[in-house]
Every structure is written in structure tokens, then in C-alpha cells.
Amino acid sequence: MIHALAQELNTVLDNTALGPLLSDLGRRMFFPKGIIAQSAEAKESGRTANATIGMACMDGSPVTLPSIQKHLPFLTGPEAVAYAPTAGNPKLREMWKQKLTEKNPSLAGKNFSLPIVVPGLTAGISYLCDLFISENDVLLAGDPSWDNYALIIKARRNAQFLQFPMFSGKGFNLDAFRAVMNEESKMGKIRVLLNFPQNPSGYSPTKTEAREICSIIYNAAQKGASVMVWCDDAYFGLNYEPEIENESLFAFLADIHERVVAVKIDGPTKEDYIWGFRTGFLTFAGKGLTEEHYTALSKKVMGIIRSSVSCASTPSQSIMIKALENPDLKNEKKALRDMLERRYRKVRSFVDAKEGHPILEPLPFNSGYFMSLRCKTVSAEILRRKLLSSYGIGTIAIDNETLRIAFSSIDEDSIDTIYKAIYKAAEDLANE
Incomplete structure (x- = not known):
């Protein structure tokens, strides 16, 4: 039995490419109007008292043990120990969205979602599998690949991890990618994960290869398939040769076709050298998707977060805001x-x-x-x-x-x- 709130979100998404791509769990998922939602309302309107959240407070702020606070001298109590909103600190989300356009000029003027904070990029990939991969569904990726992909897809979701040989000679194997995309397009929906710079090979496509990869994706959608592309950009920006495409494929796929949905999985973990902060982002884009669609999709993701870790780390997000504001960064x-x-x-x-x-x-x-x-x-x-x-x-x-x-x-x-x-x-x- 699907909850009425989940069905509301499904109704919004079913008239887009996202509808057929949702997994069985994805269709069941919703963000409840429970403690978190009611606490958010109380935070805005509870002028006399806010007795909704399970934190110990004094004078309206979370208490902090001195033995903890002395190691966080530049963070206030709320910045250090309070619960973060389920989708992440709103200021950090807005800042990261702005940075995406700065780092990917092709995104200028394109409509894409407000990034959602997740507790690390691994969690982001796992959440995407929960929302968009049912048992026995297929996710495409290059071979070789990071071993955690197979663990998440095969062990957690009991789905198929179909890999194509990533290299031909000294470059990306466009023929193998085209062949596997053509074959999977016959099934009516394709989910493909592209990781650049790639782990484990350390390869990023050239400008010419990037254009051809996008063309192959466009052609699959043009044949009638709903295509979701996961851009794992964990190592974004670390390009060492002039012929490499400097922008994420997400920037080019954001409005390439009505049946293509692109997801950017990124964050400061590698880009800003804070591996243990466990702070990442999921950002969605698709031609024809509106704010209503992005809101519904965000609530699905928030349901996954709420039902697993509740929220990402508060001090990590607070420190990242301060770092992004620092002109020396x-x-x-x-x-x-x-x-x-x-x-x-x-x-x-x-x-x-x-x-x-x-x-x-x-x-x-x-x-x-x-x-x-x-x-x-x-x-x-x-x-x-x-x-x-x-x-x-x-x-x-x-x-x-x-x-x-x-x-x-x-x-x-x-x-x-x-x-x-x-x-x-x-x-x-x-x-x-």
C-alpha cells in the first residue's frame, strides 16, 4: 500500500522522464509531515517556546559541553551541535548551487535543482540506487570501476551491474559505450553511471569524447528510452592535460532532451580536501523539469535521508560555509x-x-x-x-x-x- 503522500509525489513525477525511472522503493518513498516537518514550522512560528526537537537548550540555543566547545572555538552552539535540516543547511545549498555555475559556465541560464546535502558521495550513490533501481534493474558503468559501486548495486539492491570496456587504445571506448546504450535502449529505460576523473583509472574524457558521449546519450533518448545519467564528479577539477573537458557532463546533459535526467554527485570531500567531513550533494536537472518536479524529487530524497541517517553532519556544513566565504580558499x-x-x-x-x-x-x-x-x-x-x-x-x-x-x-x-x-x-x- 503506497502512502498518500508518496502517491502525491508520484503523480507530480509521472508526467516526466522520472516517473518510469523510479524504483519500487522510490515510488513508496515520501517525506513525512512528522517531527521534522512540524519542528520546522515551530522554528518559524513558535514565538513563545519550541518544544518540538529532541535537543537540550538554554535561552533558545543548544547547550554545548565545554570539553567539546573548546575544540570548536569558531563555531556557535547551533553551528556545532544542532541538528541540520534534512536536506542540509539552506545557506550551504545555495552557495554550492552558485559554485556549480561558476565551475561549469554551460549551466548558466539552465534550470537545475537546489543541491541536497548527503553524508558523503557514497551515501549519495546509495540513495540514488534506493530511489531509482529496483531488484534486477540494470545500472551501466565503465570497466574497471570503483568496487563500492558493485557492493551498493548488487548486494544492497540485488540489481545488475553491467559494465562496458571503458578504454580503446589510449582513450574512452566510444564504440563500446554506444553499443551498450543502444542495446539497453530497447528496454525503454537506461540508468548509467559516469565517473570522471575516474576511479580507479584516473581518466577524464577529452572535449571531443565528451561531446560524443553526450550525443550517444541524446540518441538513446531520441529512440524513446528514458535515460538517467549519474555523474559521479568526486574528483572534479583535477585535470592535468589541456585537451580534457573541464566542465562536468552534467552541464551539457542538464537540458539535452526531455527524456534525459542528469544527476550530479559531488561535494567538497575531494574537491576541498576534507575526506572525513562526509559532506556531499545531489543535484538534478532535466529538460522540461519545473520547480514543482524538483520539489517532489527532493522530498523523495529527504525521505531516504530521514529514514536512514536523519541528516548530515552539522559542524561539517558549518565549517564549509565559512570556508566558501573565505577569499583565500x-x-x-x-x-x-x-x-x-x-x-x-x-x-x-x-x-x-x-x-x-x-x-x-x-x-x-x-x-x-x-x-x-x-x-x-x-x-x-x-x-x-x-x-x-x-x-x-x-x-x-x-x-x-x-x-x-x-x-x-x-x-x-x-x-x-x-x-x-x-x-x-x-x-x-x-x-x-
Whole structure:
């Protein structure tokens, strides 16, 4: 039995591309007019007293233990310990929306939703799976991919994770992407996840590739399919080569076709180097979607948040507001980005000098935190274990052929030494 509030939201969304894309859970989800909604009303109109929220207050503000407050000297009690609104701090949401257009000029003048705060990008992806993937539905993604995608999609949602080979030669495999999109379009709806810069490969599409990816998505919608594209932009902005498309695909997909819905999954976690803050955003866009549609969709997302973690961290959001207001932030970020690019250049130089190596072949990489080596004649897992036991070097075996190295976490002056050890270990294994 679907709750009346859920049905109200479904009625709003059913005349858009979102309707057929909702999962069974997505259709059941709603934001209740319960404690949170009533507390919000009391916050606005409870002039005499607000006895709605489960916090201890004095003089209208949450109390804070001195042993806690002394470590947060620049935050007030409400900024430090109060519950955040379910969809996030309104000021932070507005600030992030403005930043999206600044970083993606193609969004100027386009209609997209107010970002919703989620407790990290992983949670954002998990919430999208809850709302838009039913049991046995299909999500498309490149191969190789971050292992957490499969855990969320297959284990949590019991759905299918269909991967296409991401690379052809030294670039994005447009033919494989076109083929899988054409095939899935026959089912009438497509859900596809595109992660750039990609984890684990560290690849971002060129400007030419980005245009063709968008064209393939447009053509699938033109054939009658409802298409939802999840843009996992966790490492957005960390591009190290001039031919890379600097804007998110979200900016181009926001109004590309009436049957295309784009979702941007991003946040300061990687962009602003605050991994443990667990603060991310979900932003939606689609041609023909109105504020009424975005409001209904937001209430669905808020229902998922309310029924899982209730809200994201308050101090993290408060600190981010202060950081975004700081005029020094841009230069501070540039200094760290330049540091990462120097590490990339050293890795690039090393592996380029090893071109044609019989055992290890780098997957295309040009951005982000990572690069991966394809193990042609040895097992990536055995190589990982040898590097750890013989050299004390930690790496990740994504699968039996793919070894991921996070150059983001290697000091620049150690890169040559570490990569020499990686190639030496692979050669020793091959000769055993």
C-alpha cells in the first residue's frame, strides 16, 4: 500500500522522464509531515517556546559541553551541535548551487535543482540506487570501476551491474559505450553511471569524447528510452592535460532532451580536501523539469535521508560555509592541486619511459588521484601482496588484472623509488 503522500509525489513525477525511472522503493518513498516537518514550522512560528526537537537548550540555543566547545572555538552552539535540516543547511545549498555555475559556465541560464546535502558521495550513490533501481534493474558503468559501486548495486539492491570496456587504445571506448546504450535502449529505460576523473583509472574524457558521449546519450533518448545519467564528479577539477573537458557532463546533459535526467554527485570531500567531513550533494536537472518536479524529487530524497541517517553532519556544513566565504580558499586549493599535478607529471614520465613493457601496461590516465596498471602476465592480487610483504608498499588490486596506485598519497620525491619497486616486483613474479 503506497502512502498518500508518496502517491502525491508520484503523480507530480509521472508526467516526466522520472516517473518510469523510479524504483519500487522510490515510488513508496515520501517525506513525512512528522517531527521534522512540524519542528520546522515551530522554528518559524513558535514565538513563545519550541518544544518540538529532541535537543537540550538554554535561552533558545543548544547547550554545548565545554570539553567539546573548546575544540570548536569558531563555531556557535547551533553551528556545532544542532541538528541540520534534512536536506542540509539552506545557506550551504545555495552557495554550492552558485559554485556549480561558476565551475561549469554551460549551466548558466539552465534550470537545475537546489543541491541536497548527503553524508558523503557514497551515501549519495546509495540513495540514488534506493530511489531509482529496483531488484534486477540494470545500472551501466565503465570497466574497471570503483568496487563500492558493485557492493551498493548488487548486494544492497540485488540489481545488475553491467559494465562496458571503458578504454580503446589510449582513450574512452566510444564504440563500446554506444553499443551498450543502444542495446539497453530497447528496454525503454537506461540508468548509467559516469565517473570522471575516474576511479580507479584516473581518466577524464577529452572535449571531443565528451561531446560524443553526450550525443550517444541524446540518441538513446531520441529512440524513446528514458535515460538517467549519474555523474559521479568526486574528483572534479583535477585535470592535468589541456585537451580534457573541464566542465562536468552534467552541464551539457542538464537540458539535452526531455527524456534525459542528469544527476550530479559531488561535494567538497575531494574537491576541498576534507575526506572525513562526509559532506556531499545531489543535484538534478532535466529538460522540461519545473520547480514543482524538483520539489517532489527532493522530498523523495529527504525521505531516504530521514529514514536512514536523519541528516548530515552539522559542524561539517558549518565549517564549509565559512570556508566558501573565505577569499583565500581558491589559492589554497590551487596550491594543493599544483602539488597533485607535479606528482602526476612524475608518474607520467616514469610510465611513459616504460612504454611497451611486457608485463605492466598503464591504463589511460590524465586526471584525479589515481592511475592503474594492467597486469598482462601476472596476477594483480599476487603483485599487490608481494609489494606489501617484500617492499612495504600498499596498492589496490581492483580485479585480477588491474592494480590501482594512488599517486595522490605518495610524496613527490618517493614516486620514482616506488614505481621502480612496482615494476621490479612484477618482473620478478613473471620470472618465477
